[in-house]
Amino acid sequence: MSQVVQLPADQSEPAEARPVYQIERLSKTYGRNGFTALKDVDLTLNKGEFGAVIGSSGCGKSTMLKIMAGLLPPSSGRVMLEGKPVLGPRRDIGMMFQQATLLPWKTTLGNVLLPIEMRDGKAAARAAEGRARDLLELVGIGRAESIYPGELSGGMAQRAAICRMLISDPAVLLLDEPFSALDELTRDFMNMELQRICLERRATTFLVTHSIPEAVILADRIYIMDANPGRVAEIVDIDLPRPRNLDMINTTKFGDIVHHIREKLGKEAFGT
Amino acid sequence: MTDQGYTAAKSDLAQYEGDTVWTEHEPFIDRIPRWVAMTGLFVMIVGIWYVVTAVEIVSNIILPTPMETWEDIVFVGRNMASGGYMLEAFITTTKTVLVAFGLAMAIGFSLGVLVGETKFGERAVMPYLVAIDTMPKVAFAPLFIAWLGFGIASKVALATFIATFPIVVSTAAGLYAASENERMLFKSIGASRMQTLVRLKLPTGLPYFFTGLKIASVGVMAGAITGEFLGGGQGVGALIRVSASQLDTPRVFSLIIYLSFLGLALFLTVVWVQKTFVFWNKSDAPGGMA
Ligand SMILES: Nc1ncnc2c1ncn2[C@@H]1O[C@H](COP(=O)(O)OP(=O)(O)OP(=O)(O)O)[C@@H](O)[C@H]1O
Ligand SMILES: [Mg+2]
Numbered sequence: 001m002s003q004v005v006q007l008p009a010d011q012s013e014p015a016e017a018r019p020v021y022q023i024e025r026l027s028k029t030y031g032r033n034g035f036t037a038l039k040d041v042d043l044t045l046n047k048g049e050f051g052a053v054i055g056s057s058g059c060g061k062s063t064m065l066k067i068m069a070g071l072l073p074p075s076s077g078r079v080m081l082e083g084k085p086v087l088g089p090r091r092d093i094g095m096m097f098q099q100a101t102l103l104p105w106k107t108t109l110g111n112v113l114l115p116i117e118m119r120d121g122k123a124a125a126r127a128a129e130g131r132a133r134d135l136l137e138l139v140g141i142g143r144a145e146s147i148y149p150g151e152l153s154g155g156m157a158q159r160a161a162i163c164r165m166l167i168s169d170p171a172v173l174l175l176d177e178p179f180s181a182l183d184e185l186t187r188d189f190m191n192m193e194l195q196r197i198c199l200e201r202r203a204t205t206f207l208v209t210h211s212i213p214e215a216v217i218l219a220d221r222i223y224i225m226d227a228n229p230g231r232v233a234e235i236v237d238i239d240l241p242r243p244r245n246l247d248m249i250n251t252t253k254f255g256d257i258v259h260h261i262r263e264k265l266g267k268e269a270f271g272t
Numbered sequence: 273m274t275d276q277g278y279t280a281a282k283s284d285l286a287q288y289e290g291d292t293v294w295t296e297h298e299p300f301i302d303r304i305p306r307w308v309a310m311t312g313l314f315v316m317i318v319g320i321w322y323v324v325t326a327v328e329i330v331s332n333i334i335l336p337t338p339m340e341t342w343e344d345i346v347f348v349g350r351n352m353a354s355g356g357y358m359l360e361a362f363i364t365t366t367k368t369v370l371v372a373f374g375l376a377m378a379i380g381f382s383l384g385v386l387v388g389e390t391k392f393g394e395r396a397v398m399p400y401l402v403a404i405d406t407m408p409k410v411a412f413a414p415l416f417i418a419w420l421g422f423g424i425a426s427k428v429a430l431a432t433f434i435a436t437f438p439i440v441v442s443t444a445a446g447l448y449a450a451s452e453n454e455r456m457l458f459k460s461i462g463a464s465r466m467q468t469l470v471r472l473k474l475p476t477g478l479p480y481f482f483t484g485l486k487i488a489s490v491g492v493m494a495g496a497i498t499g500e501f502l503g504g505g506q507g508v509g510a511l512i513r514v515s516a517s518q519l520d521t522p523r524v525f526s527l528i529i530y531l532s533f534l535g536l537a538l539f540l541t542v543v544w545v546q547k548t549f550v551f552w553n554k555s556d557a558p559g560g561m562a
Binding site (some may be wrong): 071099118119 | 471537
């Protein structure tokens, strides 16, 4: 399979600057230990935009994502999605975690249909089978639909998890280090797949990652987070052309951006 | 230099030209097929048994000869086949065991879910269960007899009582077994608490539940027989007690052997049901015996 993905030409028009996610003065203090994980975070994600957040371990990235997804209540501030406050898990939010977390007693297809089954029942899940098959086809594991997760490779399992996230047609995708458990080759490939899927669906995406190159190759805008308390320290816009491909990693421009972010992160982490 | 080294290595290698295929050798005792090993061991034990009784190291009243025992096994088998009183005893014991096992499953499962799923159960119910579980449960037998009389009910009660605890504990443990990731996933797809319980926690906990059932299947037998020892009645336990008091040791042995078939059948049924239901968990099931 080629890593360079050709896209339909009509994607040239830039994303209309309509805000999808609006986060205002978001703070989170964990009650259990009184630890302030996030302090006054402001962030706006526009329609069709690919945002990435990068920061040292423990700076509150996962906490932010969980609050955005409605899995965790904030201590103060607010999160608006499509003009409505996020007050719990929502159908228009698709989430993906570091682990694929497929249920071992369900086939790949059954796992993909799980969100539909939970929200709308078994009949709706059966009705959505065709769509689930299309999704599996889209990520290239159509033949694995009736296999159980025990027989899937790590990469295949994460593909299935992508399908499970996409099945309910979410308006935004929230990804918490989705491929960091995969080997580097597979990860690069999956990242390009992710880009292709996001461009095709014009999805609004927010990615948490540890890897600077990964953030740069995928994102339109990178939020560099500062730890203790977690806050957005700098925003870097990446104006590399779309669709991106892995060869861009070797360009000087790419190198400069990576260098800049690395310095910035080093400064945040070690104060040098 | 390097050239030389390479040539040297090459010529070294040349010595081994031909076969470098090697097989791993298992020691002889590990290579014996299962049925041969089992039969062999059986013959060995009976042989030793025979010698011990033939030279009368122990008196025949204490340990009957293998032949006597075999004859009695045949006798008991005939009696049961012709619908004699021993068949009735066996049916009584089997009934006791099955009813008690069913009750223990129902009670154990319900209590296990209560303890594993609710804070109330965990905080209030669990400490009492642990406290009772540490007591020697057989000691309750006289109480059950006093409450329920000498009929089958007191035996069922004791057997149920003994078999319930492993099921409670394993069911509760099973409900804790779902990972943080899985819980988060279910939350993120909008699953209700009930859905999370039924669709995630219970299936994840099934292997634990079955481990509890296996332990319970052993306990329920012990409970039923103990009840029959102490409370009389019609079961096999009562027969054993009477035979023992008449120094009819061959009869005791053969009854125990027939009882072990009942216990084995129960245990293997549980294993079979587990294999059919928990098809996704093949090797790493907790407590994986059989
Ligand atoms: N449930 C919790 N209770 C108390 N403190 C927590 C909890 N979850 C996270 N924290 C704390 O909040 C801080 C931020 O955690 P978070 O998981 O958001 O970090 P992260 O940026 O995602 O780190 P990583 O890159 O390692 O995944 C950490 O210092 C952590 O100790
Ligand atoms: Mg994290």
